[in-house]
Amino acid sequence: MYRTHTCGELRLSHIGQQVTLAGWVQRVRRMGGMIFVDLRDRFGITQLVFNQETNADLCAQANELGREFVIQVQAEVAERSNKNKHIPTGEIELLVSTMRVLNTSETPPFTIEDNTDGGDDLRMKYRYLDLRRNTVRENMILRHKVAFETRRYLDQMGFLEVETPILIASTPEGARDFVVPSRMNQGQFYALPQSPQLFKQLLMVSGFDKYFQIAKCFRDEDLRADRQPEFTQIDCEMSFVKQEDVLNLFEGMMKHLFRFVKNIDMTDAFPRMTWADAMKYYGSDKPDIRFDMQFVEIKELVSGKNFVVFDEADYVGAICASNCATYTRKQLDELTDFVKRPQIGAKGLVYIRCEADGTFKSSVDKFYTNDDLAKIATACKAEKGDLILILAGATEKTQKALCELRLEMGSRLGLRDKNVFAPLWVIDFPLFQWDEETQRFYAMHHPFTCPNEDDIALLDTNPGKVRATAYDMVINGVELGGGSIRIHESALQKKMFELLGFTPEQAEAQFGFLMSAFKYGAPPHGGLAFGLDRLVSLFAGLDSIRDCIAFPKNNSGRDVMIDAPSVIDNAQLDELGLRIELKKS
RNA sequence: GACUCUAUGGUGUAGUGGCUAACAUACUGGACUGUCGAUCCAGAGAUCGCGGGUUCAAAUCCCGCUAGAGUCGCCA
Incomplete structure (x- = not known):
């Protein structure tokens, strides 16, 4: 055992005890005959004292310590004569009897402090050092809490967490896929999932009834402050539900998260606004109604x-x-x-x-x-x-x-206070949107979205007017999540594919397995997915989701710490049957 | 694909045509027995992102490139 306690737990009640602590040197204050060292770990900071009169050798040893050295000390807990009210352990200090340097450290490229002197670029390059800082670590702790409370709520509600594959097949609709070459099937590629959409619907066919997953998703599109090439969704699906059931259950989840993560009680029902009204009154499908x-x-x-x-x-x-x-x-x-x-x-x-x-x-x-x-x-x-x-x-x-x-x-006008949260549901999205460029309809949500049953007749006469059973949860102008009731009948699904301009052969090739599955008794089902990164950054009041991701990518999709993506050597390319031909820019 | 902004000691900034490029912090050495953003003294540390141009003179103005941040397009 390297330690008996953490750096955040000793109090007046421990006075007189012999303890062993290990951690990083945050700061050394040399006073001549005395040396004070702030010892840091994830849990807090504890002050160590070295006194020349008591132990000159040890004091000389402490004098050699630098920032971010990793040390272990054996010491007696003592009451401080001068107490520090600003830290939880401020009433005690450790009278060190032995010290061992477990590891030295070079001077870090920026200071590991709440108000660091490091700029964004540098902090990303040395992200493992940045993560030592309180502010960044607290974001990660918040993320852990959100994920944990999500699991707790959904488990209570009877959901099962099921993992779905990361290596899947490419689909034409939606965002650009990341692809992975197959060595064993040369010339063929896996795609990374943009979401577990098809699998969660298949799990409903399998009778899982209530599924969720905190799932990594991948989209090869240009990035923004709130967009990463890989991101995390709280992905959910339920059987035998109507829109109303889904909205209620996940409104409950959001209230649970606010209650247990942010200590905010949201008693009122979330307002609901049709997509048409959102556009008319706010010009956006994700209105900020603060x-x-x-x-x-x-x-x-x-x-x-x-x-x-x-x-x-x-x-x-x-x-x-x-x-x-x-x-x-x-x-x-x-x-x-x-x-x-x-x-x-x-x-x-x-x-x-x-x-x-x-x-x-x-x-x-x-x-x-x-x-x-x-x-x-x-x-x-x-x-x-x-x-x-x-x-x-x-x-x-x-x-x-x-x-x-x-x-x-x-x-x-200061009307967008980060500590005020104004949630709402946007409902009645259009089923399709018309694309001028390709002269065809695209699914606004995705091709499996069930039309509003009142509008089924319009499918043949005026598809652009058909409303979908699709819904988004919006808080403070951020689209946190969205979903829909799905089509569970082959006939209607076929019709959707027709309207989207798929030939029966194309539909069969892309989604044949889903169409087949629906032949064997698919239950009515629906669900949604929340963006975990956005949710955490909203809770933390951050401007960028990068700050709540342990190892994020930059604007151009690069990981500047490990320098990815990178070239691979010719032997690897040969194995995969690939040859590189760079586009001339 | 497009637009805007940024690039100056290890780090963060100041410097809008003319000095030995300034300040803070970190770093090194020294003084100091109750500090806790310690204090005080001293020191080292920059070919001003890269390349070209204008000028007697460029960190500063112009052009190109590179890198970063933000946005539009894109993201069912």
Whole structure:
């Protein structure tokens, strides 16, 4: 045994005991005749004391210690004369009798402290050192708690955790697959799963009734702060359920997690919003409802006044920012620049200031009378002192831009508090979305999503209007999870494939095993999946999911610590029957 | 595929055409017996990401490249 206690557990009650501790040297404070050493492990920090008068040799030995040395000490627990109220072990210290250096350390490239001096790049390269820091470790502990409480809740609810394979076959729909060459089947490739979707449906056919898995998923697409090439889903599926059953059970799971991980009681039912309303009022299928500022469509009100921009626009939408009438020209210009950035793509921004004296000042005074502006203000429920911001253009694009503007205003006004959590379900997603480029429908969720039974007739007449039994859970504008009730009848599934432009042969080749399985008594079933990384980063108040992943990849999908991906040698390529031909860039 | 931003001692920053490139921290040596972000003194440490150009003069301006961060496209 290297130790009898951890560095976080000794208290006044241990005084007089002989203990052995092991850990890392956090800091050495040399006082001349005395040396204080902070000894650190995952559990905390304990102060060691060396005194020249008591043991000069040992004190000389302690004088040689450097940052991050790994040492073991035998010592007596003593009460401190000067107590440190800032740390849990601050009332005691260890009078060291023997010390052994288990390992020395080079000076770390950045300081292992809460406020490290290291930049992001360097911390990623030395991630194993970064993980020694409290802040990073706490994120990992939080992640552990979320995973643990997820298992506890789902186990209580009768779910079985089942592992599904990582080496599977490529499918054409959805994201780009990561592929793995097969040595034993030359010229053929496995794909890594984008999710365990098909397997969890097969488990329902197998009668498992309630399945879950905390599963690694892989998508070969460009990355973002909230997107990694490999990520973790809490993947769930249930038999003999309708949408309502799924929503209730997983709303329960989220409340359980808030209760036991964040110590927050969410008693109210999560609001539900149709996809159509989410788009209409927030311009997004993942609205941040921590604050209001809903869209108001004012096309009718502003047309026919010779303002050509509004007259020619398909859509004119407004939001009302409370108490912002005092915005200066500079601030309004900033907002205009914000919406005109190529990523947002609005042509311009129209504002109406609702002045304190009841008059209006706008950038389109030339075209609108005070009465006209008053009508707009009424429609927007604007009061004296408010600022109305208006965007116009093609419907979808403008809604999207207005959504960004709304979020920007929410941030500026401090309405997006990380400690406030506003969950909701977005329901009634469309089953299909039309793709102009390829001139065909794509499944908005995936091809196994069951249409809303009220809309089945529309499948033949107007597929674009068919609603799906699909749902997303959204918290604070983050899509945390989503799912659907699945098709469990071969006939309907066949029809879906037809509508998606699959020939029967293609459908058979890609999903034949699922179609076959459905011939042997598939139960009605449905489920969903949550993004564990996003959930943890939301709980931790992080801006990037990287900070809650032990060993994440960078923007371009590289692991800068182990330097992956990397080239492989020719012998390996030969074995696989592969030859490299680099694309000329 | 596109856009924006960034790159200066080990580390984090300052330096917007003209000095010996500044500061903090970490590091090394010294002083110090109650520190706990110890303090004090001294020291070492940078061809300013790479390549080219403009200029009497470039860390600074221009072009290209590389790397990183964020975003759009993409992500059923």
